[in-house]
Amino acid sequence: MTSSHRWRLSPITQRRLQVFRGNRRALWSLGIFGLLFIFSLGAELIANDKPIVMQYDGHWYAPLLMDYPETEFGGFLPTTADYRDPFVYDQITDNGWMLWPPVPFSYQTLDRDVRGPVPSPPGSRHWLGTDDQGRDVFARVLYGFRLSVAFALALTIGSIFLGVVIGGVQGYFGGKIDLIGQRLIEIWSGLPMLFLLIILASLVEPNIWWLLGIMLLFSWLGLVDIVRAEFLRARNLEYVRAARALGLPSRLIMRRHVLPNAMVATLTFIPFLFTGAITTLTALDFLGFGLPPGSPSLGELVAQGKNNLQAPWLGITAFVTLSLMLSLLVFIGEGLRDAFDPRHILTASQVKRPVAPEPRIPPDSPRQENLP
Amino acid sequence: MSDNRLFELRHLTVRFGNDLAVDSLDLHVDRGETVAVVGESGSGKSVSVLGALGLLPTGTEIEGERRFDGRDLGEFSSRQWNALRGGRVGFIFQEPMTSLNPLHTVGKQLGETLRLHQGLRGQAARRRISELLRQVRLPRVDELMAAWPHQLSGGQRQRVMIAMAIANDPKLLIADEPTTALDVTVQQEVLALLDDLRDRYGMGLLLISHDLNLVRRHADRVVVMRHGECVEAGPTTDVFETPQNAYTRQLIDSVPAGRPLPVAEHATTLLSADSVSVTFSRPKPFLRPRPPAFVAVEPLSLQLREGETLGVVGESGSGKSTLAAALIRLLPASGEIHFNGQRLDSLSGNALRRQRRGFQIVFQDPYGSLSPRMPVADIISEGLRFHHPELDESNVAERIIEALEDVDLPPDCGHRYPHEFSGGQRQRIAIARALILKPRLLVLDEPTSALDRTVQKQLIELLRDVQAKHGLSYLFISHDLAVVRAMAHRILVLKEGKVVEQGQCEALLEAPRSDYTRALIEASSLT
Numbered sequence: 001m002t003s004s005h006r007w008r009l010s011p012i013t014q015r016r017l018q019v020f021r022g023n024r025r026a027l028w029s030l031g032i033f034g035l036l037f038i039f040s041l042g043a044e045l046i047a048n049d050k051p052i053v054m055q056y057d058g059h060w061y062a063p064l065l066m067d068y069p070e071t072e073f074g075g076f077l078p079t080t081a082d083y084r085d086p087f088v089y090d091q092i093t094d095n096g097w098m099l100w101p102p103v104p105f106s107y108q109t110l111d112r113d114v115r116g117p118v119p120s121p122p123g124s125r126h127w128l129g130t131d132d133q134g135r136d137v138f139a140r141v142l143y144g145f146r147l148s149v150a151f152a153l154a155l156t157i158g159s160i161f162l163g164v165v166i167g168g169v170q171g172y173f174g175g176k177i178d179l180i181g182q183r184l185i186e187i188w189s190g191l192p193m194l195f196l197l198i199i200l201a202s203l204v205e206p207n208i209w210w211l212l213g214i215m216l217l218f219s220w221l222g223l224v225d226i227v228r229a230e231f232l233r234a235r236n237l238e239y240v241r242a243a244r245a246l247g248l249p250s251r252l253i254m255r256r257h258v259l260p261n262a263m264v265a266t267l268t269f270i271p272f273l274f275t276g277a278i279t280t281l282t283a284l285d286f287l288g289f290g291l292p293p294g295s296p297s298l299g300e301l302v303a304q305g306k307n308n309l310q311a312p313w314l315g316i317t318a319f320v321t322l323s324l325m326l327s328l329l330v331f332i333g334e335g336l337r338d339a340f341d342p343r344h345i346l347t348a349s350q351v352k353r354p355v356a357p358e359p360r361i362p363p364d365s366p367r368q369e370n371l372p
Numbered sequence: 373m374s375d376n377r378l379f380e381l382r383h384l385t386v387r388f389g390n391d392l393a394v395d396s397l398d399l400h401v402d403r404g405e406t407v408a409v410v411g412e413s414g415s416g417k418s419v420s421v422l423g424a425l426g427l428l429p430t431g432t433e434i435e436g437e438r439r440f441d442g443r444d445l446g447e448f449s450s451r452q453w454n455a456l457r458g459g460r461v462g463f464i465f466q467e468p469m470t471s472l473n474p475l476h477t478v479g480k481q482l483g484e485t486l487r488l489h490q491g492l493r494g495q496a497a498r499r500r501i502s503e504l505l506r507q508v509r510l511p512r513v514d515e516l517m518a519a520w521p522h523q524l525s526g527g528q529r530q531r532v533m534i535a536m537a538i539a540n541d542p543k544l545l546i547a548d549e550p551t552t553a554l555d556v557t558v559q560q561e562v563l564a565l566l567d568d569l570r571d572r573y574g575m576g577l578l579l580i581s582h583d584l585n586l587v588r589r590h591a592d593r594v595v596v597m598r599h600g601e602c603v604e605a606g607p608t609t610d611v612f613e614t615p616q617n618a619y620t621r622q623l624i625d626s627v628p629a630g631r632p633l634p635v636a637e638h639a640t641t642l643l644s645a646d647s648v649s650v651t652f653s654r655p656k657p658f659l660r661p662r663p664p665a666f667v668a669v670e671p672l673s674l675q676l677r678e679g680e681t682l683g684v685v686g687e688s689g690s691g692k693s694t695l696a697a698a699l700i701r702l703l704p705a706s707g708e709i710h711f712n713g714q715r716l717d718s719l720s721g722n723a724l725r726r727q728r729r730g731f732q733i734v735f736q737d738p739y740g741s742l743s744p745r746m747p748v749a750d751i752i753s754e755g756l757r758f759h760h761p762e763l764d765e766s767n768v769a770e771r772i773i774e775a776l777e778d779v780d781l782p783p784d785c786g787h788r789y790p791h792e793f794s795g796g797q798r799q800r801i802a803i804a805r806a807l808i809l810k811p812r813l814l815v816l817d818e819p820t821s822a823l824d825r826t827v828q829k830q831l832i833e834l835l836r837d838v839q840a841k842h843g844l845s846y847l848f849i850s851h852d853l854a855v856v857r858a859m860a861h862r863i864l865v866l867k868e869g870k871v872v873e874q875g876q877c878e879a880l881l882e883a884p885r886s887d888y889t890r891a892l893i894e895a896s897s898l899t
Contacts, residue, residue, distance in 0.1 A: 238741040239740065239742055242802070244702060246729075246754065246809070247725040248725075248758050249725060257743050
């Protein structure tokens with residue numbers, strides 16, 4: 001559309017931002033969660049079994065980006081170089097140098113040089129110890145966090161799309177469409193998702209896309225009711241009726257006039273979808289029906305903690321990670337909910353400055369200006 | 373001053389933070405007298421009275437001398453305040469729907485006030501309640517005591533509110549817009565009741581209202597307020613006959629006047645409806661036959677010529693909005709509708725959408741009918757962009773400016789959001805949105821009812837200008853015959869979905885044939 005003033009925040013958005021900013025716990029949670037997620041996005045730079053850059057025989061190499069055969073560094077096998085192999089390691093350090101990430105283990109690196117039996121306790125070599133296969137727990141937590149959040153994000157976006165479209169169509173058109181749709185959804189929500197997942201896990205090799213797809217089949221159900229209710233309410237608003245009188249087609253009315261109303265309820269629901277997705281993924285991994293073996297998964301760490309009670313760092317790490325992640329999300333969700341609650345009262349600390357009244361355009365008619 | 377003085381305010385000033393809401397107001401009410409505070413919305417008329425009686429939220433600053441019955445209100449303790457409010461001062465608020473608790477029966481709510489202030493219980497309380505309900509002239513008192521608020525009509529609820537207000541024999545009765553939410557025909561009865569009660573008990577009555585007609589008939593003295601200041605005060609007859617202040621004069625003059633331009637001799641018929649009716653089916657109770665459908669509009673026929681205005685009048689619930697929505701196919705209806713020679717009722721989907729640009733509608737509520745999330749230019753141009761995708765940006769911008777000029781709004785206000793405009797300006801935006809499609813018929817569904825009188829008058833003049841300029845036909849819906857007279861060539865009077873009478877505007881208003889029309893005319897004070 002034409003307006004060059006699109007970017008202007010409407011006062012209602014400004015007020016919501018103000019409320020959210022006034023909630024210090026939510027603000028901090030959002031900051032910490034954002035930092036953690038950005039941090040985990042760079043997991044390859046923090047925990048990896050390859051050097052970030054290296055020089056060998058006067059040539060530059062970037063093993064993080066490219067695979068080099070072992071023969072390149074004086075080895076015998078034409079396979080991808082294992083930089084942690086003592087022979088390759090010595091070859092390279094003798095003829096150049098390597099810059100390693102702070103944690104020289106990836107999530108699936110088996111540390112063969114670990115002293116003592118695995119799982120080995122935390123120490124300078126493994127900050128959070130190793131699991132029962134000798135893999136670095138810190139690296140696994142870092143990659144596992146990223147995978148969980150990315151999975152939850154994808155699932156949430158997918159659920160919102162499906163939920164808003166289906167709920168919107170039901171709510172806007174109402175009548176028979178609504179009636180039939182609601183009954184179908186009731187039947188669909190009667191299907192036990194967890195059992196279906198377990199059955200499917202035995203039929204196909206479950207990878208992250210399978211899990212995402214199957215969970216997507218069910219996770220939108222919660223959103224439908226909210227969106228439907230919002231659309232039902234909004235379709236009788238006067239400006240929606242005015243748009244119908246203008247002769248606009250339903251899809252335009254829904255997108256431009258009704259959807260912005262329903263988005264408020266949807267946004268408040270997001271944190272719940274998000275935490276739900278993370279919890280489900282963790283639960284499936286814990287049971288062993290989730291991600292393929294070897295994937296960095298928090299649920300698997302929980303299972304290891306249960307199986308190795310003599311190694312409490314496993315259970316404690318899993319617990320702290322999960323509770324931190326879920327608590328932060330719940331706090332953010334609380335802040336969002338308050339921000340979108342029209343009855344939420346701004347406390348004194350939230351109102352920093354009185355908002356100056358908007359300049360008004362001249363009164364209704366020039367006639368009034370002559371009056372005292 | 374005399375012993376007769378009941379309530380007095382001197383230099384009352386009310387502040388919300390930095391905003392001055394009421395500036396140095398003087399006001400007094402004597403026993404047995406009705407004093408009216410008039411002004412447009414936002415003039416501080418309610419705030420001043422509520423503030424003086426400590427009914428505004430904490431944080432409001434109140435200065436000035438307040439005396440009630442010879443005692444200084446500024447020195448009252450909170451216990452004395454409670455005894456005053458609801459005891460010696462009774463309140464009647466605007467919204468009878470929300471001022472009664474929906475979870476308690478009428479009898480219980482009345483009983484509560486009696487118990488708190490007079491300690492009445494059991495039989496004594498019951499006797500007093502039925503006596504009160506009879507005093508406010510409610511029928512079937514015993515049944516009513518056990519009734520829930522939702523079972524009562526708006527007028528009945530307001531009567532219950534009045535019964536509550538007079539339950540403790542107050543000396544002063546404050547009525548804050550007591551009839552605004554009521555039907556025009558009910559308004560008169562409620563006010564007559566208030567007058568009667570005032571005379572019988574010698575109370576002082578403080579009437580807060582924006583309606584000058586009502587004030588003129590019922591008040592002994594008037595205080596006119598504007599922007600928190602008293603502009604003029606004095607006996608009603610003096611103020612109305614020789615207003616000293618220009619603003620007062622403008623308020624009095626703002627009764628809609630004038631007549632629409634006559635219709636051309638050979639104007640063709642634009643809209644014709646043949647036995648159009650609207651029914652809503654009721655839900656079927658379990659295991660019982662479905663009750664008969666609710667008939668909102670009984671079969672009726674009407675014609676509207678080019679450039680002509682047909683006024684549809686009736687009280688709320690008479691089916692006038694339903695009829696309008698049905699005629700422009702926003703509601704399903706049976707019967708034949710022809711628009712501009714084309715049959716409308718058989719169209720659907722895209723064919724109907726294409727026709728829609730020919731007939732547009734303006735709704736009553738200027739706050740609800742504009743999407744709060746879109747700038748004005750987008751609101752106005754939305755329909756244009758859809759119906760004329762061939763127009764480029766500069767053409768659209770031109771048409772937007774043209775439409776804004778048609779409704780006397782500055783052409784550069786397109787980038788603002790609706791909340792930055794007053795009610796009257798929003799209604800102009802809604803009209804611009806309709807006009808930009810160059811329709812031939814405009815349905816105006818109570819377009820002026822939510823507006824102040826002065827704004828109402830301007831809007832009516834604007835609508836007449838637009839009609840003259842574009843040769844539009846109007847279907848004008850209103851409950852206010854004063855407005856309809858200024859707009860309509862012909863009138864159709866509806867009651868409970870049935871046509872009571874119809875005819876040329878002047879003739880019908882001069883010689884109404886039904887009592888119902890007469891009541892409507894009476895309520896609009898067309899004299």
